[in-house]
Amino acid sequence: MHKIWLIIQREYLTRVRKKSFIIMTLLTPLLLAAFMVIPAWLVTISDSAETVMVLDQSGLFADKLEDKKDLKYLPLAGSLDQAKTVYRETDNTALLYIPKEFDINKPEGVVIYSKKNTSLQTQVRLENALEKEIENQRFVASGMDRSTLEKMKANISLTAVSISDEGEKDNNAVVTSIAGVAGAVIIYFFIFLYGVQIMRGVIEEKTNRIIEVMISSVKPFQLMMGKVVGIAAVGLTQFLLWIVLSLIVVGGVQSAFGVKPPPTPIEQMASGRDAAYGEELDAEAQAQEDNKAAKMVSEGMTAFSNLPIALILGCFLFYFLGGYLLYGSLFGAIGAAVDNETDTQQFMFPITIPLIISFIMSYTLVLKNPDGPVAFWMSIIPLTSPIVMMVRVPFGVPAWELLLSMALLVLGFIFTTWIASRIYRVGILMYGKKINYKELSKWLFYRV
Amino acid sequence: MSILKIDGVTKRYSNHTALDNVSFEIPKGCIFGLLGPNGAGKTSLIRIITQITGADSGEVYFKGERLKPSHIKDIGYLPEERGLYKKMKVGEQLLYLAQLKGLSKDEAKTRIKEWVDRFEIREWLGKNIEDLSKGMQQKVQFIATVMHEPSLIILDEPFSGFDPINANLIKDEILRLRDRGATIIFSTHRMESVEELCDYIALINRAHKVLDGPVKEIKDAYKTDTFQIIGNGQLMITSPDFEVLEQHDTHGVFRANVKLLNETKPNDLLAYLIKRVEVHSFVELVPSINDIFIRKVTETHHA
Numbered sequence: 158m159h160k161i162w163l164i165i166q167r168e169y170l171t172r173v174r175k176k177s178f179i180i181m182t183l184l185t186p187l188l189l190a191a192f193m194v195i196p197a198w199l200v201t202i203s204d205s206a207e208t209v210m211v212l213d214q215s216g217l218f219a220d221k222l223e224d225k226k227d228l229k230y231l232p233l234a235g236s237l238d239q240a241k242t243v244y245r246e247t248d249n250t251a252l253l254y255i256p257k258e259f260d261i262n263k264p265e266g267v268v269i270y271s272k273k274n275t276s277l278q279t280q281v282r283l284e285n286a287l288e289k290e291i292e293n294q295r296f297v298a299s300g301m302d303r304s305t306l307e308k309m310k311a312n313i314s315l316t317a318v319s320i321s322d323e324g325e326k327d328n329n330a331v332v333t334s335i336a337g338v339a340g341a342v343i344i345y346f347f348i349f350l351y352g353v354q355i356m357r358g359v360i361e362e363k364t365n366r367i368i369e370v371m372i373s374s375v376k377p378f379q380l381m382m383g384k385v386v387g388i389a390a391v392g393l394t395q396f397l398l399w400i401v402l403s404l405i406v407v408g409g410v411q412s413a414f415g416v417k418p419p420p421t422p423i424e425q426m427a428s429g430r431d432a433a434y435g436e437e438l439d440a441e442a443q444a445q446e447d448n449k450a451a452k453m454v455s456e457g458m459t460a461f462s463n464l465p466i467a468l469i470l471g472c473f474l475f476y477f478l479g480g481y482l483l484y485g486s487l488f489g490a491i492g493a494a495v496d497n498e499t500d501t502q503q504f505m506f507p508i509t510i511p512l513i514i515s516f517i518m519s520y521t522l523v524l525k526n527p528d529g530p531v532a533f534w535m536s537i538i539p540l541t542s543p544i545v546m547m548v549r550v551p552f553g554v555p556a557w558e559l560l561l562s563m564a565l566l567v568l569g570f571i572f573t574t575w576i577a578s579r580i581y582r583v584g585i586l587m588y589g590k591k592i593n594y595k596e597l598s599k600w601l602f603y604r605v
Numbered sequence: 606m607s608i609l610k611i612d613g614v615t616k617r618y619s620n621h622t623a624l625d626n627v628s629f630e631i632p633k634g635c636i637f638g639l640l641g642p643n644g645a646g647k648t649s650l651i652r653i654i655t656q657i658t659g660a661d662s663g664e665v666y667f668k669g670e671r672l673k674p675s676h677i678k679d680i681g682y683l684p685e686e687r688g689l690y691k692k693m694k695v696g697e698q699l700l701y702l703a704q705l706k707g708l709s710k711d712e713a714k715t716r717i718k719e720w721v722d723r724f725e726i727r728e729w730l731g732k733n734i735e736d737l738s739k740g741m742q743q744k745v746q747f748i749a750t751v752m753h754e755p756s757l758i759i760l761d762e763p764f765s766g767f768d769p770i771n772a773n774l775i776k777d778e779i780l781r782l783r784d785r786g787a788t789i790i791f792s793t794h795r796m797e798s799v800e801e802l803c804d805y806i807a808l809i810n811r812a813h814k815v816l817d818g819p820v821k822e823i824k825d826a827y828k829t830d831t832f833q834i835i836g837n838g839q840l841m842i843t844s845p846d847f848e849v850l851e852q853h854d855t856h857g858v859f860r861a862n863v864k865l866l867n868e869t870k871p872n873d874l875l876a877y878l879i880k881r882v883e884v885h886s887f888v889e890l891v892p893s894i895n896d897i898f899i900r901k902v903t904e905t906h907h908a
Contacts, residue, residue: 163704171693366688370749373655373682374705376674586657599619 160375164383165390168358172391182395186402190410207250207279212240215259221290228282241270251275253283261294333551334524336464340473340547341519343396344480348512348543351392351481352488356501358384359492359585368585377582381493382574385485389478464551472550475563480543483570484508486577493584494592515541519548527552537562539569576601608633608757608788609654614663616649623649625812626663631790631805633756636783638803638820639792640894645809647792648685651759654790655682667757678707681755685762685792687746689734695745696730699752706753713752720748724774740771747775751782758782759790764798776802796894808898815901820894827897830865831890832874838882847874862890 172178208229213219214237222230230253233240237254244252251271259266269275269283296303359381362368371380491504515535523532527549536546536554542562546554583600584592607630616624624646631637639647652658654665656677665672667679689698696717703713721727724744734742743766751758760779764772779802783789791799800820807817816823831850834840840859842849846869852861859882865874871889878884892900 160705163701167701171690175692362690365691366684366686367690368688369657369684369686370682370688370702370746371705372657373680373684374677374702586652 161379161383161386164375164380165387168384168387169390169394172354172388173394178391178395182398183402185399186406189403190406193407194410208247209279209283210240210244210247210249210252211255212237212252213255214257215255217259217261217294218255218287218290221293222286228279244270245272250279251283261291261298264291333464334548336469336551337527337548338519338524340469340476340550341516341544344473344477344543344547345512345516347392347396347477348480348484349509351388352484352508354388354391355384355485356488356492357498358388359489359581360495360498360501363493363585363588364497372585377585378578381486381489381578381581385482385489389481389485392481465553469550472559473547476543476547476566479539479563479566479570483539483543483566483573484512486570486574490577490580490584493581494587494597495584496588500591511540512544515544519545523548533558537565539566542566579603606633607631608668609790610666610669611650611654612664612666614650614653614660614665616646616653616658617661622812624653624660627809627812627814628663629807629814629817631788633788634783634786635804636779636789636791636799636802638796638799638806638894639790639809640794640796640799640806640898641809641815642794645794646812647794647809648761650809651682651761651790651792654757654759655680678753679755679757681706681750681753681758683746683750683758683760683763685765687743687766689742689746689749691735692733694730695726695732695734695737698734699745699749702749703752706755708753716752716754717748720752723778724748739766740768743767744771744775747778751778751787755787757788757790759792761792762795763791763793764795796898800894806894808894808901810898810902815898823894823897824891827892827900828889829892831862832865832871833860833862833886833888833890834874834878834884835860835886836878836882836884840878840882842877844877847877 206227206229208231210231210233211218211222212233212235219232224230231249233243233252240252240254251269254268254270256266256268264287267287269280293303296306362371362380375383487508491501491508494504495501518531518535518541522529523535523545526532532545532549535541536549537558543566546559546562550559579601580597583603590596609631611627611629611631614624614627615622627646627650639650641647649658653660654667654672656672656674667676670676693701699717699720700710700713703716704710708716717730721730726741726744729737729741729745734745737745750760758779763775763779767775779789791803793799803820805817805819806823808815836859837857838859839857840852840854840861842861842863846865846867848864848866850862850864852859863874865871871887875884875887878887
């Protein structure tokens with residue numbers, strides 16, 4: 158045990174002290190911060206008060222276009238040519254021309270002139286403003302006013318409640334899906350990133366020829382497991398640092414720049430409505446919209462807090478480690494079977510296939526039908542269960558299925574570790590021989 | 606008393622036999638040469654002794670006990686293919702390998718300090734292995750092999766890769782370790798390189814032990830009672846007791862290889878010569894281990 162501990166320490170320390178590890182660990186939260194800050198910053202740049210000059214020869218829109226804090230209207234008079242000359246001498250965004258013969262029943266002929274191409278956003282906003290004013294005038298013409306119409310509008314959102322033996326709970330398919338898929342994605346990447354590191358580590362020991370020195374001191378199994386566990390610790394450290402650093406960076410960015418983090422889909426949906434109509438709605442409707450957005454957010458929050466957080470976290474840790482151990486030792490065995498990394502392809506294939514399939518399935522079939530037969534079997538079979546079961550857990554999985562899946566995963570990684578250690582102990586001393594599957598299967602039963 | 610006893614060891618791989626019923630003993634405190642051409646089975650045997658692999662049949666006894674995992678810390682092994690972690694610092698690497706051999710951290714540090722002072726490589730401790738020359742790496746690896754003061758040190762092709770100066774340094778260290786009570790096994794196919802160092806040898810060819818024993822006894826057994834004589838004068842040997850195998854004469858100087866027959870002694874030959882010529886040099890022609898090996902192998906082939 159003492160020797161395994163020494164090996165774990167070395168594997169851990171040499172990796173954690175590498176420049177690439179430090180850079181990756183620091184850079185990722187910074188990139189995350191950049192993703193937050195840069196779009197927000199870009200928005201503030203493009204939103205810096207635009208001024209649109211308006212030449213309204215029809216007189217229909219005079220004083221009707223209201224200034225917004227980032228979009229101002231500047232009325233002009235005179236002919237179009239004069240207006241163009243005036244516009245050219247200014248820094249204003251665009252010149253909006255409404256011809257004399259403009260008719261609210263046949264709204265055509267409006268032109269926007271600009272020195273640069275006008276942004277789509279500006280164009281849409283101008284169109285919206287004009288459309289709204291035209292609608293207002295049409296309402297007036299037909300004897301209605303807009304506030305009456307707003308009162309007639311209906312808004313409804315369903316509150317989803319799941320009924321189970323423990324009582325009723327609010328649920329939210331979006332939040333549940335996000336929770337499940339996030340866990341699955343992290344496990345998928347962890348297995349790949351760090352599994353390949355195990356493989357590289359073994360190949361390195363083989364090509365450096367230190368392997369013979371090592372296994373005259375320790376058992377091949379100790380060396381392999383030390384590497385697997387040490388690299389797992391590296392991965393956990395990296396994830397932990399990412400979480401902590403991200404929280405710090407995000408907090409720092411928020412307080413320094415006063416920007417909000419990128420909106421969640423729910424917030425986006427809510428604010429999307431805001432952008433389209435909100436500004437132009439009257440106070441009552443605005444309040445209604447706000448209420449709706451707030452309700453959705455709060456529903457999301459309740460749905461999240463209604464998820465079995467402890468169960469999800471527990472399952473995450475279990476499947477995270479179980480999946481890693483299951484695949485990690487196999488990656489180690491591949492490293493032992495080959496002489497260099499270019500030879501790994503043929504053996505990587507059967508390992509990556511179940512991973513990729515379960516990854517794709519978890520997005521599609523499993524998410525669509527978390528209790529269907531595909532989801533069931535894939536979450537029971539150890540090769541796919543670490544990823545698929547994570548997607549299912551937030552939706553609720555019967556205890557016996559969960560226990561069966563976990564038990565099989567434990568058996569699974571004991572089995573793959575056994576296979577791997579058999580291949581490993583033969584492979585590490587084998588040089589210059591092209592290995593195929595037939596050869597590998599023989600190694601399983603070699604007496605060493 | 607023997608430190609290591611190889612008893613009927615056989616090792617087979619899927620398509621060839623690496624060792625076939627090999628037996629010999631290695632006395633304590635000697636330098637033992639495990640000799641044989643490439644592919645004879647030397648490395649297979651060493652891997653069994655170092656418990657990297659196991660024998661198919663037969664037993665190995667270390668200090669009278671059947672080989673077991675706790676013996677590992679009492680054996681030091683320098684493999685033919687040298688290798689260290691390239692990205693690790695010399696000091697850390699030595700510390701790691703010493704700890705794996707069961708030394709405590711403090712003890713390992715003290716030993717490392719002693720060794721780097723002896724080899725005058727203190728300034729290397731902070732360097733990565735990959736920044737050292739190949740000879741330097743070998744020195745570090747040698748230290749790693751012997752640092753835990755094992756009673757059995759196995760060196761596979763120890764002098765390959767060393768320049769003559771460093772080879773001598775290593776030779777001196779090996780002799781010093783032997784004097785302190787360690788037993789050393791040299792494994793090499795270059796028999797002449799270790800002949801002068803070894804007290805005992807075992808010759809292995811094609812998975813079989815060809816012969817083993819003290820170097821002196823083997824040489825005595827294979828000596829041919831042939832002497833090389835160099836001197837001035839006209840050498841004409843007519844006695845039936847001596848047979849001239851080879852003779853060259855140049856400007857009154859002769860060089861002859863003479864074999865003693867009929868149980869005569871070297872002094873008889875010398876007495877015979879002194880009366881006739883002026884003797885400058887009188888040397889027994891002892892067969893080299895290499896010669897013995899070739900003779901032995903051809904004998905067994907003809908047999």
